[in-house]
């Protein structure tokens with residue numbers, strides 16, 4: 208969730224006049240942060256997740272499932288509950304352990320985060336699922352009747368021409384001017400409708416999202432969507448659909464809500480210093496599309512089966528505020544730059560100053576704000592970082608609050624954050640907020656949210672361990688960033704995880720440790736490999752510091768970057784092939800390099816095994832499951848259309864899977880225990896180990912601590 212300032216937002220024409228003012232002050236704020244905190248070292252690894260839910264109202268008599276627009280009421284309830292726990296003087300619970308709930312773009316969305324970030328301890332990884340389940344549990348128990356929270360990436364009938372919201376509103380709002388979505392769907396905090404309106408105004412037209420339709424046996428060819436109200440005449444933009452914005456053979460959508468109304472799973476990592484943050488950012492960039500494909504969970508839009516499985520391009524187009532000139536459709540006259548990508552897209556350059564970050568890898572066009580770039584370089588900022596910030600600063604601020612124009616640039620980062628937080632990229636490099644104890648952080652943003660907390664925890668644990676392996680073994684994931692972009696497109700294709708190949712770097716190790724590749728890490732040959740790693744760790748000092756010799760070796764080789772990469776299947780990238788260890792091999796190597804008790808390892812392996820199995824195709828993605836479910840529904844007419852009843856049955860089935868009362872062996876391991884069957888975790892469970900700094904001895908056992916809350920009259924089950 209971005210910056211939620213209070214105040215009077217400027218209309219687009221006024222805001223535009225202040226764009227340079229915001230950028231100039233934003234850069235000054237960034238420089239102040241950078242120079243006061245660039246030498247900050249020794250920050251502990253902290254990390255946290257963000258899980259986004261949709262709140263759905265089920266009507267069992269009419270067999271309908273609608274998005275419920277009761278975000279404010281629900282958040283008030285949830286925040287009262289968490290406040291009660293925090294303020295309970297008899298409570299043994301550290302208040303920071305209580306999870307937090309936040310609003311999101313859609314008025315049917317809730318975001319939850321752990322109360323405090325997790326620490327690096329391996330045992331703490333075992334509390335992630337408990338923490339996520341607790342958050343879901345609190346949410347579940349504080350919703351109005353017949354409401355359920357569900358971690359669904361996209362809602363199948365969002366924007367159909369029959370009621371899909373509760374309460375129902377007609378789509379006639381000023382902010383979006385959408386043919387399909389009413390403004391009442393948008394979070395009422397003024398930031399959000401202003402974002403939607405100003406994106407539209409800056410672009411000079413409504414956003415145009417076109418997702419290829421999935422052609423089934425009876426889908427008409429060409430597919431011309433007859434449900435679009437082509438002839439509505441309420442706003443000037445109404446004619447856009449007819450004039451070509453709605454493409455044949457595509458599902459057309461015209462509002463920010465179609466994208467930012469999708470949910471995801473994000474992870475934020477604190478690095479021990481700024482260089483480590485650069486390294487994590489760079490290494491995770493090629494991982495982003497891989498994880499998008501592996502978590503794909505969004506195959507349906509506006510009531511039609513699409514030919515894609517993931518949300519990325521939909522959100523990208525949903526906030527694309529570029530003008531025709533910027534998009535290259537007209538010659539540059541009024542605008543300054545050609546901009547190849549939307550504000551929501553994959554990153555365009557790597558950050559590290561290491562010679563490993565070769566110029567050949569940064570092969571994407573990188574339009575930069577020249578004034579900003581000059582100011583940064585003159586202030587002594589290293590080239591890759593200056594390039595990155597100057598690239599972010601080609602964007603205009605979209606929401607400006609009148610009251611917040613004047614800021615003390617030594618104490619505030621609002622102007623910087625204004626630009627930064629509306630560049631929604633696969634990775635976000637997050638400088639510390641001024642006057643805080645928070646360190647340099649990197650946010651990993653590509654993953655789709657999974658139906659169950661078991662899966663969400665599994666993906667979180669995997670990425671945390673991968674990040675640790677990258678730093679500990681000084682791994683090299685660099686590849687041309689243009690190939691990462693090719694992967695981003697492949698990763699969204701139908702069944703990409705099983706059908707596509709992705710570019711990936713073949714040799715991930717520092718040069719002289721190339722021999723290590725010969726080992727598959729989870730094999731019995733582990734022992735010699737471990738020794739080799741131990742030597743390597745000793746030499747490289749284990750602090751994420753690169754060995755000078757391996758670095759200079761690498762830069763002395765005149766490598767053809769195309770030869771460094773290969774096209775691999777998901778199974779190969781995650782589980783390895785021949786001498787390539789696979790990301791899982793690296794994770795196992797890291798796990799085995801630590802002195803951890805067998806029980807903890809076994810618990811963690813449960814999550815890793817699931818990721819391995821998803822990657823090998825043993826388990827299908829939720830996107831594939833959804834597609835299969837809809838295509839085999841008795842009401843389905845093989846015409847790509849998802850009816851209201853199909854949507855209802857799908858939501859019921861998804862909820863039942865999460866609760867564990869419907870078994871889906873193609874999706875989840877037999878050991879999965881749903882929320883109905885598992886005694887739900889409580890805040891008390893967290894107090895047994897999470898974030899106290901101490902490593903708990905064993906996995907927190909769910910106790911009945913939630914019953915404490917039952918006294919509260921907010922606890923309406």
Ligand SMILES: Nc1ncnc2c1ncn2[C@@H]1O[C@H](COP(=O)(O)OP(=O)(O)OP(=O)(O)O)[C@@H](O)[C@H]1O
Pocket residue numbers: 208209210253254255256257320321322323324325473474475476477628635645646648650
């Ligand atoms: N110092 C920290 N180091 C690592 N993670 C942190 C730290 N502080 C908070 N987090 C985690 O970062 C995640 C995002 O937190 P929060 O929502 O407050 O940030 P945000 O800036 O609003 O995020 P976004 O970039 O998604 O808008 C949460 O999971 C939180 O636990």
Ligand SMILES: N[C@@H](CCC(=O)O)C(=O)O
Pocket residue numbers: 208209259467469470471518522631652
């Ligand atoms: N919900 C958005 C992300 C919103 C945010 O940046 O916080 C997504 O699915 O990617």
Ligand SMILES: N[C@@H](CS)C(=O)O
Pocket residue numbers: 208209210311312402467628629
């Ligand atoms: N939730 C995202 C998208 S609107 C943000 O607040 O920036």
